[in-house]
Amino acid sequence: MVIYLLELSLSLFVLGAISGLVVEYKSVMRLSSTFATLASLALIALIVEAYGHLPIKGELLGTPIMIDGLSLVFLAIIGVVGLADAIYTFNYMDKYEKLGKAWVFALAYNAFLASMVLLVTTSHLVWFVFWWEIMTFSAFVLVIWEEKDSLWAGAQYYITMHLTSTLPLLLAMAIGYSVVGSFDGMGFADIAAHIGTLSPGLVKLLYASFLLAFMAKSGMVPLHFWIPSAYASAPSNISTLLSGVMEKMAVYGLVRATFDILKPTVAFGYLVAILGVVTLVVGTLYALKQTNAKRLLAYHSVGQMGYIWLGVAIGITFMKNPDPTLAFIGTLGLAAGLFHALNHALFKGSLFLSAGAVEYAAGTQDLNKVSGLYKIMPWTGVFALLASLGISGVPLFNGFVSKWMIYEAGYYSKNFWFVLGAILALLISAVTLASFIKFYNSAFGGEPNELTSKAKEVPGSMLIGQGILSILCLVIGVFPVVALAIVTLPVGKGVITAGVLGLSFNSIYFSPVLLAIVLGVLFIAFLLFLPARAKETAKPWDCGSTLFPEETYRLRASDYYRPYEKRIGAFYAFGDFFGDLGTEVINRTIAAYVWIGKYFVRTAEIPRVTVENVDDLRDGVTLHLDDALIMPIVRFVKVVGIISKTAVVLVLIVAVAVLAALIW
Amino acid sequence: MNSTIFLLSFLIPWLLGLIEFKLDKKKADIVMLISALSSLALTSYGLVLFLGNRGIYHLVYIHSQGLGEVFGFVVDTMSVLMAFIVSLTALLILLYAIDYMSSSNKLHPVTSGKGTFYGWMLILEGAVLGFVFSSSLLSFLVFAEVIAIATWGVIRYYKTPNARHAANKAFGFINLSMLFGLLLVVVFGLVKYHDTSLYALTQLDSHAKLWVFLGVMFTAITMSSQFPLYSWLPDSTEAPTPASAFTHSIGIVEAGLFMMVRTIQFMDGIPKTAYYVIAILVVITQVMSIFYYPLQKDAKRLLAYSTIAQVGIMYVALLGAMLGSAGGLQASVYQLFNHSLVKSLAFLVAGTFGFSFGTFDMKKIKGLRWILPGAAVGWFLALLGLAGVPPMGLFLSKANVIMTGTTTVRGAPWIEWVPILLVLVDATIFFLVAVLWLKSMLFGEPSYEKGKISPLMCAVLIVLMVVMTVSPFLTLHLTESIRFIGG
Amino acid sequence: MMKTMSISVLGIIVGVVLVAILPPFLDGIARKVKARIQYRVGPPILQTYYDLQKLFGLPSLRPTENKWFRVAPYLALASAFSAAFLLPYGKWVPVKFSGDIVVFFYVLAMVSVAIIIGAFSTQNAHSNIGGHREMMMVLSVEPILGVALGIFAFKAGTLSLSAIPLKVPASFSTVLAYLLLIYAAYAESGFVPFDIAEAETEIAGGVLVEYSGRLLGVLEYAILAKRLVLLWLLSTFLTIPILRGIALTGVVGGIVVLAVQLILVLVAYPLIAALEATNARYRIDQAVALNTRIFLLSLVVLAVAAVGW
C-alpha cells in the first residue's frame, strides 16, 4: 500500500513533468502545479499510511526502496512544503510569463520534487547519489529561471555543488564500491557491514567526503557563499523549495550517512558541532545586515541550518555514549535537530513565499523601499508575522520548541563546548528575532509609500500556500505533538514523550497549550477589562513641524541596529576577509592558468598585445605538442615534394622496400 | 548464431556506399536511407537474436595456413551492442545530414556532391561495423585502414586548405601509428606465429605479450587520439559536422578503444609495464585536455577535446581491466556507449550553429534560447551530459569508471589513484567550462536573428535526447555480461 | 517520566494580587526615594496609581490603522503576567510545568517583542529608533543571561526554575552567576542607565511616543510588571537557597518564604531607585559595548564553572 502510494505520487509528478506538452503557458503552470499538489497530497497520505508500519522495504523502478522513521521525517517536509509550494505556484509563476519555457518549468519543478522523494526513500548509495544529482541539476535549472542576476548566481551554485558535493559523493561512492565490489551491493546496510575492512585513512576520507558534500548542500560556513545570491535571484516558490526542502536533504544525508553507513563518533560529532555553531553565528549575523528581503532570508537559512547541525551533532556525539544520561542528551539533540529541520522548512518556506508575495505585489525585494504593506496585503502580513515569530523562536511558535530542545540538550550535556554552543544559539536566537523584526516591520509596518500604495493583495492560491505553512507554525508551536510524533521516530520512542498538552523529557516538562491558555486568557481579559478606546485618529507626532516629509519619517531597513553591527564590526571584517581570501585564491588560480595557457596558444598572433584573462587566450591558435614534433618532418617532406614529385615516390618505394625486407 | 546478418550489415553500406559516389541529390538520399536503414534493421535483428541466445561466438570465414585466421567474426555482447549503436547513430547522423548538407546551410552551403559525402560516410559506417566484429589483428588492420581512408575522405570533403591539411594529418598520423604499431605487430605475428587471431594472444610469452600489446596500444591510442598523437582530432573538426559527429562518437576514435578492449579481453595476464606505459600516457592526456578546455571558443573544437578526455576516461577504466578487473572492461564499454550518444547530440547541435548562424564561435552566440530553442535545450543537455550530470548516462558511466577503478587500486600505491582522481578533475574542469559557456550562450540579448533548422534535424535532435536519456539504463545491465575471454 | 503540570489556585490569587498591586506601589516608592536623593519632596507614594488611573480614563489617539499598535500593549501586559505566573510565591506556583527557566525568560522577552513591534508599527522615527534600541538591548543582554543559565546547568544540574534555587551549591562560580543574573535583570528592566529605549530627552519617549491614554497606561503597567517579575525572580533565587529547609514544608513555611520574598523585593526596589538616581543614561552603543565586555568576562566565569569551582 505504501509503495503503491509512493508510485502514485511519483506518477503524478511524472504527469506534472510532462504537462509541458500542453504548450500554452498558463495552462502548463496550472496543470503542473495541480499535479504537484496532488502528488504532495499522495505523499502526505503515504506518511499517514506508513506511520506505525516502519520500516517498509520494497522496490521501485528496479531500485531498492526503504522507508524508515528518518525517511518519514523528510517525506513529511517534502510533502507539506511541496503541497504549499505547488499551490502557491498555481498563480505565482504568471509573473514570469514573458520568459515562456513553461515546459521546462513543469519538467524541472516536478523532477526536483520527485528526485527528493526518491532520494529519501532509496536505500542504495548509487541511487542516492543519482537522485542527489538530479535534484542538484533540476534546482540549477530552476534557480537560473529569471535569466538575469540569477545566471551568475545559478552558475556559482552549480559549480560549487559540483566541486564540493558531487565530487566528494562520487569519491564516497567509489570507496563504498571498493569494499562491496558490486553495484547491487551498494545498499546502505551492505556498505555499513563491510566498512570494517577499510583502512583507517580511507574511512577518514569517507567521513570527509560525506561531510563536505552535505556541508556544501546545506550551506555550512565556509561553503555558504553561494546561498544568498542563489536564493535571492531564484523565483520565490523555488527559493522556498531550495531553502525549505533541498537544504534538508543534506541533513538527511548527514544523519543517514553517519548513523546507517558510518558510525557516529565523538570526534566527528565535535566537528559537526563546530561547523554548526560557526554557521549559525556567521549566517545569522550576516543576515542581520541584509536589507534585501530574500537575501536576508537566505542568510537566515544558513544560520538555521547551523542550529539543525548543532542538534544533529549533539546526537552524533552523545547518542552512543555508555552513560544513559548523556545518551539521552544525544537522542534529545538529534530529535531536536530533526524537529528544527521540519520547523525550518515550515517557517522559512512560508517566509520565502511571503517575500515572493511582496515582490509579486510591490515589485521589489528591497526592504528599504517598501513600507506599510499591512494595509494593502493584510493576509500576507499575518502569515509573514506568524512565520517570523516562528523562526525567531517566540514561545507558542514552532521554532521555539525545537530551539528550546536544542538549548536544553546543549546545557544538559554539561560539556563546556556544547554549553557554549547553546549560549551562542541563545544569543543568535535574539539576533534572529532582531532581524525578523526588521524584516516584518520594514515591509509591513509604517504607512504605505509611493511604491506600495499601488500594490494589491496577491491571489488566493498564493495566500493558501503561505497560509498552510504559517498556520502549521502556530499549530506545531502550540501542539508540538503533531510534529514530535514524526520527528521522534528515528530516535526511538519513549525518550521524548509528547502529548496533546505538552512534551516532556527527563524531568523537564513544557506545555505550550497551557501557556497559550494562560496568555490567551490574560490577553482577552485585559482587552475586555480595559478596552482601548482608540477612536480618534491622528498623524504620527512629528514635534509639530511644518511641511514635514512624512515618507522619510521612519527607520528604513538599512537603519536598524547599526550601532550593534558596528560593535561587532570586527566579526564582519573577519568574515569579509575570508570572502576576499576566497576570491583572491580563485583569481590567482585563473592567473596561474592564464600564465600556463600562454604556452598552449600562439599568443603572438593575438591582435592585442597583453593577455590578461582566459578569454584573451581564446583568440589565438592552439598549439599542439605532437605538431611540434612531427610537423617539421611533414613540412620537410612537403618542401621536398614541391621540389620534386619523384622524390616522394622514391621515398615511398624505399619505405616499402625496407618494410618488405623486415618482413622477410 | 547466424552471423550473416552482421556480415550483411557492413557489406550493404560498403556496396551502396560505392554506388553513392555516382549519385547526387534526392537519389543519393534514398540510397543512403536504404543502406543506413537496412544496416540498422540488420543489427537490431541481430541484437534481438543475440539477446535470446547469448554467448560468445567465434566464426572464421577465411583461414589460411600461412596467415592464420584472416577474416572472422567474434559475436558477443560487446560487438553486437556496439554494432547496434553504430548503425543507430549512423542512421540518425545521416538523417540529420540530409538537411544539413543543403544549400540553406549558412556556413557551408552544399549544392552538389552529396553522394560523395554519403559514400564516404557509408564506407566509414561499414568499416566500423566490420571492425567491431573482427576476430584477428589482421582484419583489425584492414578495417582500420579502410576507416582511416574513409575518415580522410570525409574530413577533406569541403576541400578547403584547412580541410585538406586536417585530412592529410589525420591520415598521416594514423598510418604512422599503424606503421610503428599494428602493422609491425601483424607482421611480427605473421612472421613468427603465422596467426594474428585474437584467440592466439593468450598463448604469447610475457615478453612477446608486452611488445604486441604496446604495438596494438600505440595504434589504438592514436586512433583514439590520445597522447602522443592526438592533435589530428581537434583539427579534423574541419569535416562536415555529421562526419565529425560520427568520427567522434562512434567512429575511428572509439574503434581504437574497441581494439584495445578486445586485446585486453583476449590477452590474459598483461605485464605491469604495459599498465604503467598506458597509465602515464592517459594521465598526460587528461592533464592536457584539462588545459585545453578553457582555451576553446570554437564549439566543435571544444567537443573534440572533450572527446579526447572522454575516451581517456575509457582508457582509465581499461587500466583497471589490465589489472584483472572485469568491471574495468564493463565500465569502459559502458562509457563508450553513453559517450557516443551524448557526443553525437553535441556535434549535431553544434552543427545547427553553423547551419543557422554560419559560425561555430561560441563567443559570438548569445541568447540562443530565444533564437534557437531546440538547439539551446540540446546544447544544454549535451554539454552538461558530457560533464557528467545525470540523468544523462555519462554520469553513471563515469561513476562506474571511478567505482571500479577504486576496487583495483585500493591498497595500491597512491600513484595508481592519480588517473582515477584525474577523471574527477577533468569532469570538473569541463563542467566549469560548460556552465560558463552555457551561461553566456543560452541567455541574454540574442546576437543573431532567429535561426531556423529543418524539422528533420530537430526531430533527430529530439530522438537523440530521448535515446541518450533512456539508453544508459538499458545498457547498464547488458554491459555487465562483458568478461575476459582469453585464458 | 511525564510530570503533568499543575495549577495552583492559591498561587494564582497571590500572583495576581501581587503583580496587579505591587508594581505601581514599588514605582511610587522608587519615585519617592529618587526625589529624596534629589532634594525634592517627591510625589505621594501612590502617585503611580493616580497616573495610571488618569491614563486609563483617557481615550487613546490612533496614529496608524495597524492592528499591532493596539494589540501590542495588551500582549505585553499578558506576557508579563504569564511570566509572573511561572514564578513561585512561597511554596505556590500559579502555573507550574516544571518551570523551565529558558521558557520563563522567553515569555518575559515577549514583553519587549510586543513593545517593539508596536513601536515599529507607526510611521515615526522616534518610536522606530526606540524600538530598535530596545532590540539591541535584548540582543546584548541575552548572551549574558545565557551564560548565567549555563553556569546553573553546570552547578545545579538543572534549569528548572523551582529546582535551581534548591539545588544550586554555594561556589565561586554560582556567586558570579548570581551577579550576572542580577546585572542582566537590571539591564533588561530598563532602569537608568539602561533606559535607552525610552530616553525621553533624546527621542521623546521612544517606544512610547505614539501611545496615549489607556494604551499608554497598559504599556507602562506592562513595563512596571516586567520589572517586578524580574525582581521577584531574583528575590526567589536569593530567598529559597537561604530558606531551603523550610521552603517546601507546609503552609507556614510557604508563608514565611513568601514574606521573605516580598521583603527582599521591597528592600531591593529603593536600592535600585538610588542607583537610578545616581546615574546618567548610556548611549546605546556604549551600553552594547559594556554588555559585550561583560559577556566576554562571563565566558571566563563559565569556564571556571566547567572546571568545577
Place this chain on the structure above:
Amino acid sequence: MVTKECLAEFEDKFKGEIREKKFLTPTQILYLVDKKDLPDMAYYLQYHPEFDESYYVMGIGSDERQLAGKFAYAPVINMLDGSGKRENFYVILKARLDKDNPEFPSVAQKLPAALWAEREVRDLLGFKPLDHPDLRRLITPEDWPEGVYPLRKDHAYNASPAGELQDGYKKAPEDTSTVPIGPYHMALDEPAHFRLFVKGEEIVDVDYRGFYSHRGIEKIGEGRLTYNQIFYIAERICGICGFQHSSAYAMAVENIAGVEIPARAQYIRTILLEIERIHSHLLWAGVACHLVGFDTGFMYAWRIREEPVMWLAERLTGNRKTYGMNIVGGVRRDFLDYRKTEILDKMKQLKKDVEKLYNIAVSSDILIKRAKDVGVLPYKVAKDYGVVGPTARASGRNIDVRRDHKVFAYKDVDFDVPVYKDGDVLARLLVRLDEVLQSISIIEQAVDQMPEGDIFTPIGKLPPYQEALGYTEAHRGEVIHYVLTGTNNKVYRWKVRAPTYNNLAAVPEMLKGYRVADAPLIIASIDPCYACTERVQIVDVKTGKVKALNEAEFNDLSIKASEEL
C-alpha cells in the same frame, strides 16, 4: 601705537575703496567703504595674521534712505589680538547700497560666519547678497510673502500680510531617514526645529529652522521709543541674560553720549552681570544633566542656583530675574553696605556647593562618557563661524569681551579666561564650571574693591544720527548692541546680536557624524537661547498672523506683569 599701524596697513591695502574713517569711540572704528570689496575686507580683517582671534561679529543692515537716501550694510569685525600685545578694537565696514537695487557681494561666500547675517538682511530688508551659497529663508516664516520687508522704514510695524506656505527646507539626502527635533521637544527649552537626516542613528546632515518666537523687538524700539524706554525691552530680550542686554544697550547709548559712568555703577553692573552668569551656567549644567538622564545632577544644580544665587539677586535688586537696575548713565539702586557680608557669605557657600556639584557630575562617569568626544567643533570651524563665548573657548578660542575690551569694572579685577582645546561637549561643560568659580572670585574682588560715589550720571538729549556699539560678555558669549540715534531722543536703528545667533549657525557642523542620542546634548551644549536670537518680528506660525506690539499694548503688558508681582 601698534593698532594704528595695523589700521594704516588696512587703509593702504584698500585705499581706493575707503571713503571715510570715523572713530565712534577710541576702540570702535567705522569705515565708510565701497561695497565692491566688502568680502575681501572682511576676510582680510578676520584672518588678520596678527589679530589671530578676530572674528566676524555681525552684519548690520539698515534702511538709511531717510538719512542718506540709501540702504546700508555694515559687517562688524571684532579685532582681537590673541597674544595680548595690542589693543583690541571693533571695525565697522559700512557700505551704502542702492535704494532701488540693494545688491552687494556676499561676505558669506568667504566667511561662513556671515551666512545668517546676510540671510537676515535679505529677509528683513530685501538686500541681495550676490553669490551667497545658501539663500534660503531664515527669519521670516514659511508663509511670509515674498517682497515684503518688515524692517524697512516704509513697512508699518503692525502690517501683517498673508502669503502662501512654501517649503524652504533642505532636501533629505538619498537613503536617509528624517528625525525632527522640535519645534516642540523635551530637549528644547524653546521652539526650534532641527531636522536630522540620519542613517540609522548617525546624523548625516542637519537642517535648522528657527525664529518661531520673533517679537519684533528691534522694530518696536526703532523710532517710537525713547532711549530710556528701550531698557524695558532690552532687558526682556532674554530671560536669562536680560541684564547683559540692558548693560550692552546702555553702553552703546553712553558711548554715543560720550559719558563715562561712575565707577560705583560700573562695579554694581559687574557684580550683577557675574551673578547672572553664575545662575545661567548652573541652569545650563542642570539641563545638560537632565538631557543625559542624570536627574540628580539636574536637581542639584538647580537647587544651588535657586538658593544662594537667585536669592542673592533678589536681595540685591528686588527681583530674582529682570533686575530693572540699569539706566543710561548708571544704575538705579545702590548696594547697601551691610549686603557686602551677605554677598561674601553666599559666595563662600556657593563655592562649596559648586565644588560638590562638580564632584557629583564627574562622579557619574556615564555623564563624562556621554560628553567626551561628542559634538566636536574644531578651532578652525569655530573661527570660521565666528563662534563666541564658552562654545568658542571650549574649541581653543581665547576670546572674552570682558578681558579683551576692558568693559565696566573688569579692568580692575583679576580673573582667568578658561580655554580648552578639545572642542567637545565635555570641554564646554568644563569651561562653564570653571567660569562659575572665576565669577565667584570676580564678585568677591568687586565687593572688596567697590568704590564709594555716585551711581548715576545724568544724560540729557542725545545727538541725532550718531552711532556706536555696546557689548558685554554674556554667559553664552559676546552680546553686542548697535545703536543709531534718531531725532528727539529716539533710536533710528537698534540692532541686537545675541551670542546664540553666532553659535547656533555652527550647530549643524557639530551634529554631523554623531548620533541622534547625542543631538540634544550637542544642541544644548552651546546653551542656545532662541529668544535672544529671535527678536525681530512677532509671528504666529499656526494662523499665519503677524503682529507687533505697539507702545500702549507693551506698556499695558508690563504694568500688568508688575501688578501681578
